[in-house]
Amino acid sequence: MGSAAAGPAFDAAELRALLDGRWASVREKVRASLRENDLANADDLDTESHRARTLEQLRLLAKSGVPELGFPVAQGGGGDQGGSVVSLELLAGNLSLMVKSGVQWGLFGGAVVALGTERHHERYLRDIMSVELPGCFAMTETGHGSDVQRLRTTATYDETTQEFAVHTPHEAARKEYIGNAARDGRMAVVFAQLITGGNGNTGAKSHGVHALLVPIRDEAGNPCEGVRIEDCGRKAGLNGVDNGRLYFDRVRVPRENLLNRYGDVAEDGTYSSPIDSEGKRFFTMLGTLIRGRISVAGTAGSAAKLALEIALRYADARRQFDRPGGDEEVVVLDYLAHQRKLLPALAKSFALHFAQEELVQALDEVQRGGDERAQRELESRAAGLKAVTTWHATHTIQTCREACGGAGYLTENQLAGLKADTDVFTTFEGDNTVLLQLVAKGLLTNYKDQFDGIGTLGLAKFVADQFVGAVIERSAAHSIVQRIIDASNKDDILDRGWQLKAFQDREEHVLDGLGRRLRKANKDNAFDVFNNAQDHVLRAARVHIDRLVLDAFVAAVDRCRDPRNAELLDKLCDLYALSIVEEDKAWFLEHERISPRRAKAITQAINTLCGELRPHAVDLVEAFGMPRQWLTAPIATGAESARQGAQIAHDRANPLP
């Protein structure tokens, strides 16, 4: 049935090149490194051994040279943040290692790079790259995970000793879920409310959240004085990562340990910063840490691809129920219901892949010197894609588990681990619901003239005040999209121009309506007006991201040269676009954007596209180039097809009497 035996009916090399994109050589380097090192996941070990093995693998990975990519050239790094995101993505088969890498090099190392200055870079970065200095990123507190501007840990400067005293005032302020804390970390970047003039209890002033380097363990691995460390214990997944809790009892660190790029304290306690507003300063700091969020989106996308490859390979071999009028059992992927479960998810994986590639390019451009507007657009897009891609992963991996039946529940077939490990992706690096509100806030700045109270009413804070008047509008693919729309005069659901216009029109309409609703807010009813519209706010963000993702997919189809590839990508793009319209069919009907007749035609078109793509499904998912080391599930690597073959042969030789 599948075309795998005969080879793909398209130019696989060109498609791989298109998918590998600008960082193709990084991808190849990581694939090679995975062939050479044993980085297999160790989920079958007990917690302590699993953590130990993950640390060993982290050191192996350090030696491969890959993790240096994202670090400054001055300290021997590659100066390529985009490459570093792409390389993390490919660790999807060992997510504990991916997250441990993300903590060590992305969060801990990344914070030292972005928030520190040369003295920190010179002193620490080499040891961070080599894992000589394992570290933590201690931002989240038990009481504050989403609203991190309200963290309660304090760092009070004492000019008499030129030290900061880092302190946890109550249990809700302990640092929580901190990766590398329970077992391996020696130092932590601790985020705390910075207070100067506080040692005499007069003239104390707080300057908002800043980050400091705090040693947490000595060379022997014992907690430093005043530092209490607890183990978060077992989690649903990612048990190779040692998450812990940190409590500080007036722990003293030298003044120089303040990561002082955006705010500094002089010996005499004088505070200075290049950014006046406390809020803007903090969100500027957060903005420099955007890479972590982008990595999570990329890795979630990879995990979904791996799950889809397992489920599609199984569905292409597995048979169940006799074919009416035939003498063989039906291959499961021939059932429409099964295609409906897996193929729209495959199309969406392609769409999100191209959107992620654009996002990483935007990161690269901003890193090489973008203006504030480019930075704000990057943040909005990273937030939105992180939410959409991690939900896609959660949903798709769940669907793949169910599509593989009982076999999907066995650990050996990988889906259980992928599910458990990725589950927290919708939460960490920003809770998805909060992130979507942040996207919406960015969009609403277009409307700020209409309700200019948004800043003063406290509403801005409420939506998460990351955006300072930015206008988020255009996708990178804007000109291609506009050309297609301009060229289109067809009113046909398979016409790309119609699809693009449908997405654009929906986005504009939802946002307009939201603007009108929120305009009613005044000083007294601000919370209620906003809260009553919260579902509308989330929808505005979602339809915006949907549109950006479609734009990215359309641009990728436009880059494709081989006509067979273009034809298949075209169908995948149709399937993505129409699936999104179908999911939200109620909106399109309610707003009379489509007629009932057209609504039915969309459902039928999706069924037809599923049938047309079905013979290519396995080859298409393989085109993503997930490292072959990660594909270990017996049901996806020959066991099921061998069994089905043996059964068919046996049945022919031994029919039941």
Added chain:
Amino acid sequence: MGSAAAGPAFDAAELRALLDGRWASVREKVRASLRENDLANADDLDTESHRARTLEQLRLLAKSGVPELGFPVAQGGGGDQGGSVVSLELLAGNLSLMVKSGVQWGLFGGAVVALGTERHHERYLRDIMSVELPGCFAMTETGHGSDVQRLRTTATYDETTQEFAVHTPHEAARKEYIGNAARDGRMAVVFAQLITGGNGNTGAKSHGVHALLVPIRDEAGNPCEGVRIEDCGRKAGLNGVDNGRLYFDRVRVPRENLLNRYGDVAEDGTYSSPIDSEGKRFFTMLGTLIRGRISVAGTAGSAAKLALEIALRYADARRQFDRPGGDEEVVVLDYLAHQRKLLPALAKSFALHFAQEELVQALDEVQRGGDERAQRELESRAAGLKAVTTWHATHTIQTCREACGGAGYLTENQLAGLKADTDVFTTFEGDNTVLLQLVAKGLLTNYKDQFDGIGTLGLAKFVADQFVGAVIERSAAHSIVQRIIDASNKDDILDRGWQLKAFQDREEHVLDGLGRRLRKANKDNAFDVFNNAQDHVLRAARVHIDRLVLDAFVAAVDRCRDPRNAELLDKLCDLYALSIVEEDKAWFLEHERISPRRAKAITQAINTLCGELRPHAVDLVEAFGMPRQWLTAPIATGAESARQGAQIAHDRANPLP
């Protein structure tokens, strides 16, 4: 904020009584037994210890007298299958124990009761109840999980020795995922194609799938001769249950080991059965095993309630983001988006609870002597509710995990375990997609005049041939529903009559359309016509179950006497009904059942209902009476409210400078 401190604003005792229903005394007995015995889940142990502990707990449970409930009075049981289902449900806090119980007493014991005759009952049932004889239910094979009529294991009668030879002809025919097999089972009920006249290889005849008792381990725990046992290894969850694989190499068992209620073999090899048709015989056998499917639905429902209780208690204590214009942070459950995540799921839990209660009553009635039609209705409803309730559990527990953020990912807060353990519920005891097709097939028999070829075309088989001309129509609540519809002349979305009519009308319309589509099937296109309509088939089943569930909820509201309780249940019922309409709003718009204006009103009504129910949410979920022993999550048992209290007190005393 929550009303918990002040006590519920309704009559909690009456609501508990209404929810506990007919088996209230069984529920109280199980709650008491859980207080007296240590049945806490042991997920933190390694696999071997976890399995050992689960077996110990099974024996503890046996001593409580609860498991005897479902067994025949003649052998010392309680003769109460309904009570046995209800008691299993309450084990939701230790799902490995629940599943191990289900295997031992429900599946293994249940098969001996239902398929065996007195000689088997007298010889084995007491040892099964006491767990002297741990056993397996060996139906599923690697190659056949859904289409069990096509199992490949054979049991060939040899009249020269008066034995059956049980044989696994190839790998796809090995018994797979068999609970109790890897470690503890001594005997298995093995389902196999029964062949007589086969020892001479002439005149052999097969009679379809039958069940036999096959010893698999000796007293010392070693596999019996010819039996090979493999361990399925780690699974996503339920690791206290020792699932394994069984291979039989012409294993000989005495003739008397055939469970011979529905088919027997005489000493000379003559086959006899009270049911002529091979298909009907097999599905009659399967029908007697329906209790397992009903237990899975009940337990899934319980697990969802427990998850909701954890998430609601946390959301009622947790605060995040300042309230604009206020000086406190907002309690998370006050956010509309959070209410939207949890409250419709709470309403659906109530709806499914009452539907499950009706289903268990139907089981009880059929067990006490129902006709074939009642049996078929029971099977259809069990299939449909199992699918809908297990998907509800998967979806709700996932939502609860996300709603608890990082805390939800920690094992100590229970959601990780609930997720992992219940994940396979959508698969075992019937894959949900296959079950919905089975429901649809039952509904389609109403249309059999229109396409009477359905039997001969092989279509019937394809949809799963469990229904023999049954007509599935009425819910138990039929008369109440009809009275409400007749009394209603309002065209108001909050009018119960309008809601009931909307559900009924949708069911009829979807089914009519499906009938018309399938009528086009003929000998040559049968598979394609059916396959192209597969999404329509699944939808027909789903809307049918939705209607039955609403009917059950309406009947329960009708039973409620306390006006405050009735008012709250009314709101929950509105929320359930309107949430279902909103989920399927596209259908109602597409078929012009509601106008765009009304569609918007439904969304607004749901938001309003969420706000009205929010103050009662914690009390309402507590009314389900989940045993308090199961609620161990620190975030749901005081840790979070203590932290928030301490933080507020600290902030007041120590404002940031």
